[in-house]
Amino acid sequence: MNKKAGPVNIAVRLLLTLMYGVPLLWIVLTSFKTSADVFSTESAWFFRPTTAAYVNAFDGDLMLAMKQSVIIATSTTALVLLVAIPAAYGLARLGGWFTTIALGLLIVLQMVPQTASVIPMFQVFSNWGMLDQTLAVILADTALLIPFAVLLLRPFFRGVPIALEEAASIDGASIPRAFLSIVLPIARNGVATTGTLVFLLSWGEFLYSVNFFLTPGKYPLSALLAQQVSAFGIDWPGLMALAVITSVPILIVFMSTYKQLRDGLTVGAVK
Amino acid sequence: MALTMDEQPTRKASSAPALRRDKNRGRNRLYFIAPAAIFLAAFSFYPLLQLVRMSVSKVTSITLNSSWAFTGLENLRKGLEGEMPDALGRTAIFVVVVTVLGLVGGLAAAIALRGTGKWSTVLLALMVFVWALPPVVNGSVWKFLLGDAGLFNTVITGLGMDTIPFLYDQSWALMSVAFVNSWAVIPFNALVFRAAILTIPTEVFEAAQLDGARPWQEIKHIMMPAARPTLLVLTVLTVVYAFRSFDFIYVMTYGGPGTATNTLPFLGYIQAFVRYDFGLGAATSVVTVLLVLVMAFIYARSIRREESES
Numbered sequence: 001m002n003k004k005a006g007p008v009n010i011a012v013r014l015l016l017t018l019m020y021g022v023p024l025l026w027i028v029l030t031s032f033k034t035s036a037d038v039f040s041t042e043s044a045w046f047f048r049p050t051t052a053a054y055v056n057a058f059d060g061d062l063m064l065a066m067k068q069s070v071i072i073a074t075s076t077t078a079l080v081l082l083v084a085i086p087a088a089y090g091l092a093r094l095g096g097w098f099t100t101i102a103l104g105l106l107i108v109l110q111m112v113p114q115t116a117s118v119i120p121m122f123q124v125f126s127n128w129g130m131l132d133q134t135l136a137v138i139l140a141d142t143a144l145l146i147p148f149a150v151l152l153l154r155p156f157f158r159g160v161p162i163a164l165e166e167a168a169s170i171d172g173a174s175i176p177r178a179f180l181s182i183v184l185p186i187a188r189n190g191v192a193t194t195g196t197l198v199f200l201l202s203w204g205e206f207l208y209s210v211n212f213f214l215t216p217g218k219y220p221l222s223a224l225l226a227q228q229v230s231a232f233g234i235d236w237p238g239l240m241a242l243a244v245i246t247s248v249p250i251l252i253v254f255m256s257t258y259k260q261l262r263d264g265l266t267v268g269a270v271k
Numbered sequence: 272m273a274l275t276m277d278e279q280p281t282r283k284a285s286s287a288p289a290l291r292r293d294k295n296r297g298r299n300r301l302y303f304i305a306p307a308a309i310f311l312a313a314f315s316f317y318p319l320l321q322l323v324r325m326s327v328s329k330v331t332s333i334t335l336n337s338s339w340a341f342t343g344l345e346n347l348r349k350g351l352e353g354e355m356p357d358a359l360g361r362t363a364i365f366v367v368v369v370t371v372l373g374l375v376g377g378l379a380a381a382i383a384l385r386g387t388g389k390w391s392t393v394l395l396a397l398m399v400f401v402w403a404l405p406p407v408v409n410g411s412v413w414k415f416l417l418g419d420a421g422l423f424n425t426v427i428t429g430l431g432m433d434t435i436p437f438l439y440d441q442s443w444a445l446m447s448v449a450f451v452n453s454w455a456v457i458p459f460n461a462l463v464f465r466a467a468i469l470t471i472p473t474e475v476f477e478a479a480q481l482d483g484a485r486p487w488q489e490i491k492h493i494m495m496p497a498a499r500p501t502l503l504v505l506t507v508l509t510v511v512y513a514f515r516s517f518d519f520i521y522v523m524t525y526g527g528p529g530t531a532t533n534t535l536p537f538l539g540y541i542q543a544f545v546r547y548d549f550g551l552g553a554a555t556s557v558v559t560v561l562l563v564l565v566m567a568f569i570y571a572r573s574i575r576r577e578e579s580e581s
Contacts, residue, residue, distance in 0.1 A: 006486050012383040017394055019454065020401050023412045026422065030415065083306045090303030102304070107570060109315050111563040113515040113536035116556035119543045120321035121314075127336055143314035146307055175300065204405025207517065211544060222407050229411045229522050236415055243408045254400050262399060265462055 027247075031240035038236050053237035057245065061217070061224075066245070069203060069220035071134060076141040076202035080149050081195055083142070088153035089179060093162070103151070110147040114207050117144070122211055132214040140208040145198050152197070156190025157183065193264030196257045200250060221246040319560070325553035332547040339550075346554035354530060354538055355555060362514065362534040365449050369513035372453035374506060377460025382494055384461065385468050395461070402458035410522030413451045414438065417523075444524050444531045452519050456512055463505055467498045503573045511566055514559075535559050 030038060031053050091099050121140055122131075130136040160183050168178040184191070209223035216227060225242050228234065254261070326346055328339035380398070384391040401409065416422045417437035424434040437447040471493060479489055517537050520526060526533040526541050533541060536559045543552025 009383050009486075012379055013390060013394060016380055016383065016398065017390075020394070020398050020458075022422070023409070023416060024397070024401060026416060027408070027412045083310050086303040087307035090300045093300050094304075104567065104571060108564060108567045109311065111511050111515065111567055111570075112319070113517065113539075113556070113559055113563070115515075115517045115536040115540035116322065116559050117315070117318060118540065119549060119552050119556055120318035120325060122544075123321055123325065123330075123335055123549070124318050139314055143311060146311060146315075150307065179303075200403050200405075204407060206405075206407050207521070207540075222405050225405075225407045225411060226522060229407070229414060230525050239411055240415070243411050247404055247408055250404055251400070254403050258396055258399065261403070262395070262462065265459070 027240050027243050030236055031244045033237050053235075053241035054245075057238055057241045062221075062242075062245070064217065065219055065221045065224045068134065068218060069222065069246075069249075072137055072141065072205075072209070072220050073199050073203040075138045076145065077195055077199045079138065079142045080145045080198045080202075081191065084146050084149035084153060084194070085184070085191065086179075087146075088150045089157045089183060091150065092154045092157035092160075103154075106147040106151055110151065114144065118207055118211055121208070125212060131212055132218065133212075134218065136212045137208050137220075140212065141202045141205055144205070144208075145201060148201075149194050149198055152194050153187070153190050156187040160186045189260060189264060192257065193260055196253060196261060197265075199253060203246075203250065322553050322556055322560070325549055326557040327554075328550055330549040330553065332549070335549060342550070346550045347558075349551055350554050350558070354533065355535070355558065357530065358533050358535045358538040358555075361445060361532070362536075365445060365452075365516075365534050366510055366513040368446065368449040369453045369456065369516070370506065370509045372450065373456040373460055373509045373513070374502070376453060376457040377505075378464050378495075378498060380457055380461035381464035381468055381498070382490055385465060385494075395465075398458035398461065402455065406455065406518035407522055409455055410451070410519045413454075413519075414523045417447055438524055439528055441528060441531045444528060448519050448523055448532050449513075451523065452513060452516050455519070456509060460505060460509065463501055464498045467501045468494050471497050503576065504570070507566065507570045507573050511563075511570070514562070514566070535562075 033053075091102055118140075125131050125136045125140075164182050164186075165175075165178045168182050169175070173181070204222050206220075206222040206226040209220055210226055213219055213223070216224070219227065221242070225239070225246055228239055228242065325339070327341060327343055329342050329345075330339050334340075384395045418424070419434055419436070419439075423437065428434055435443065437443050475493055476489065479493060484492070514534075515536060516534075517540065520532050520534065520537050524532040526537050530538075535555065539552045539555035539559060541552075542555055543549045546552075
């Protein structure tokens with residue numbers, strides 16, 4: 001590999017640094033400004049002459065939204081893993097036309113736009129009297145992410161040699177037991193990567209929340225942000241403060257899982 | 272977005288007894304799949320069935336939970352004579368822009384960041400972090416940056432030019448949202464391309480340098496061929512990502528100004544939840560699902576092709 005970077009290489013890196021660094025920097029900077037500092041021509045700040053965006057942002061509503069985000073993201077992640085792990089393992093071992101069809105269906109489900117599935121789901125949950133319930137959003141998010149999780153997990157389970165399970169079964173272990181004590185520990189990296197991504201995605205999901213919750217009082221952070229950014233007369237420092245608050249858990253998850261994420265994401269591609 | 276590149280079960284070299292044994296092995300694991308199958312039947316396939324039923328019925332917010340009058344293809348006709356063709360055209364432009372920018376940008380980033388230097392490492396981590404952020408966060412900041420008094424227009428007016436209505440102009444808005452969408456997908460594409468480039472043995476580069484290859488020759492004759500097998504699958508994934516994308520549109524323009532950023536999936540949403548014509552929205556969405564079926568077919572074929580090539 002060329003040791004010294006050419007001028008084109010440096011230019012590309014510089015451009016990328018600007019493209020990805022500046023927006024991030026801007027969120028943080030703006031969140032610490034007063035509305036007057038952002039731009040005096042903006043009419044938004046007339047509505048809320050704030051002194052500090054964070055102090056203003058931290059009220060009961062925000063705490064409630066944060067709680068909702070935590071409940072939705074953790075429940076969804078747990079539920080998705082609970083259902084997707086055995087399914088991915090089963091599909092990794094089964095093979096044949098059954099698996100081909102199942103994988104095909106999962107790929108189709110994963111590609112269906114969320115804007116299409118939200119329409120009938122709204123009707124179904126309305127019919128079942130489940131609108132405005134957090135459970136409805138958790139179930140919808142879970143259904144959204146199961147195909148993704150199964151497809152991502154399956155190669156990890158395929159990577160576990162079946163001979164290990166056969167050895168266990170000779171020792172008298174049942175299939176579920178062999179799965180839990182041998183296969184699952186070996187595939188833990190895949191489970192961790194998938195769990196992380198499912199958490200990130202359910203933390204950011206807002207379309208189901210915005211539509212299934214009938215009152216903004218129950219919105220998670222992502223939905224609150226989506227609602228405020230599409231409102232007229234945006235209070236930018238407040239919005240950016242909300243964006244930072246929404247992103248902090250992502251930063252924590254990201255920092256503790258980055259290496260795994262970087263390598264796990266491309267596992268199918270390098271194989 | 273979708274990101275699994277998976278080997279298809281097309282094992283050719285297994286003998287008949289081994290195959291049978293494989294089958295028997297698998298069958299007693301069928302119950303592992305049951306929970307997922309039941310869950311998806313209730314919360315994915317049943318809703319999809321309802322979507323189809325709604326698309327051939329007259330459904331408004333008032334009649335949502337009562338019985339629907341069957342109207343056959345009336346909704347579809349209304350859609351096709353109305354906004355659907357325009358939305359389809361916009362979707363095509365949107366998908367092409369996002370895919371081209373996303374792939375070219377992803378490959379450029381992968382080549383620029385293939386090294387292990389500090390700048391490359393930190394920049395790659397930064398990009399992946401941005402990719403991991405909720406789209407609603409990224410959309411918010413871009414709405415701010417592209418606003419009339421945002422950073423871009425501050426720079427532009429500072430250079431003595433007029434402000435550009437990035438998000439408020441009929442022709443600019445779609446391009447702006449497409450640009451931000453490709454910005455959001457470049458880190459993932461870079462990661463996949465980078466993984467492909469990293470599989471090239473260092474000896475290949477050493478040999479090339481002995482032969483006096485210039486950097487762009489290395490890119491053209493070594494790195495791009497290495498990235499080619501993943502290109503097909505990644506192209507389909509990026510097309511699908513662009514097609515289903517709604518979050519940046521929702522946050523940055525909400526389909527506007529007017530109908531300028533109503534792609535087909537977003538149009539269905541607007542028809543159902545803003546205009547409360549659930550039947551019409553469902554009909555539009557059924558068309559998007561049909562397009563998805565076509566893409567899924569191409570995707571499955573491209574995986575198989577990649578398998579046989581590698």
